[in-house]
Amino acid sequence: MTPQSPQIPADVRERIIAAATDLFEQSGRETMPTVDAVRRAARVDMNAASAVMKEWRRAQTAQAAPVAVAVPEVVQQASSAATATIWQQAQELANESLRSAQAAWETERAELDAMRQELAEAFERQAGELDATTTELAAEKAAAEKLAQELTAVRQELAAAQEQAHTAEARAQEIERRAGELRTELDRAHEDADQARRALADQQKAGQAVAAQLDQVREELATVRAKADAEREAHQEQRKAAAVEAQRMAERLTAAQAERDQAAKATAQAREEAARMAGQIDTLKEQSAALLARITPPAAAEAKPTRKKPGGE
Template sequence: MELNKDIRDRILTAADALYEQAGRASFPTVDSVRKVAKVNMNDAAATMKEWRRAQTAQAAPVAITVPEAVHQLHSQALAALWQSAQNTANESLRAAQAGWEAERAEAETINKQLGDAYDTQAAELEAANRRIDELTAKYQAEQQRTTELAQRIEETRKATLVAENRAAIAEQRAVEIERRATDLRAELDLAHQDAVQTRTELADVRQAQQEQRKTVAQEALRAAERLTSTQTERDEARKETAKAREENSHWRGQVEALKEQQRGLLEAIKTGKKSGGTGE
């Protein structure tokens, strides 16, 4: 298969450049030319054989010509002419043999370079495969970490939603508690107002009791005065006294009822305060 011209030109250019860099002291290796030209090993090896032959084929091929001595000594014996022809043939043979030996040595050099280049490529390929394995393992580890991170992010998102729901419920309960506290404060205010009204009513009751006691005392005094004036008046006074006692007993009953009512109101106020204190 004929080699692509662009590839061939790149190989030849690279070989010439490397040869000049070496001061034409040694031919460049196939692997070095391959790397510079950026081609595969087979194309580099085939083209380098051609390039090396071109470098070694500088001398003109040996031409078999009749020696000058033959022309000058054409009269000499046929043996001398044959000897000269044989010498010329031997020189051509030696030249051909030297060329063949040089080409064989060149082929051996190319083959050795190819072997070394293939060994180098094999080592590079092995190193590349190890690097690929390392990168693959690293990629798989990164994928695993990415998956774990995604799972943690999802768990965090769910936990955040749960926390937000709990916060919303707590906020709603706080609003309800605040509303209940407001209601309880209103109830407590009403209880305080009731207590003030009860105190006022108790004060009025005490005042009424004091007035009633004054009235009873006055009536008793008048009865005593009538009792000491005359017997008749005493009898009447007794009647009045009995009546006053009945009235006094009546008033005392009323006073006791008022006292009982007062104690009930005071107990109710105390109970209301305890209930209000517990609610707050």
């Protein structure tokens, strides 16, 4: 089970997962929803959407089981039967481990590429929104400058009216009425200017918030790239380990062949030694028979009767 990302409220996480599941079902469970689409649907920030979407996508993807590297029992049993069979099974095991590691790496790389592409598209959209906000701020700033110029003109008119009041007593009431109107317009202009300044400050705060969000997106991109590099190095180490294991099994096979040849040679020597000893035994038997025949008297000499000498002896 994938651990949950810290510092994300439970209600925000639930909204993101619900939005992702809904968009995935709408596509017929054929296309994974993008991070930006989920962020808009759940109405959350890019950081939270990216972190939870990473967990959600991993939960949707089946994890591949690791391939055992140890020599199986069938290889051990077949080692005494045929050398070619052992070598073929060793190669198949090494290739299977390499293919499994390569498939897992390709899947992870495709997921990271898709995530990086989505983040890049979201970054471009945020940049466009920032440009639009900057344009609006420039337009509002120009309007504020124009309003300031109008206020300056009003002040100049008021000063001129005050000067004319000293020279034309008959127009005093008209000038006072005009001055009152100008004061009203000036107050209204001051209020408009204050509102414009407040709006400009709000826009500046919004621009700063967008800039901070863009910085977070850049940091997330850097983190994703660093993780991709680390995982690429890990897969390379796995391939090296599989190659070393295949070399080790080849060395074991060579040693087994050498032991077999040595045993055959020892057997041949033992046969030669047995034949030589058999010849020696036959020779000893013949020599024993000849010696026995030489020391044993003939049977006819023992059976011949003894003649008596004359004289009664």
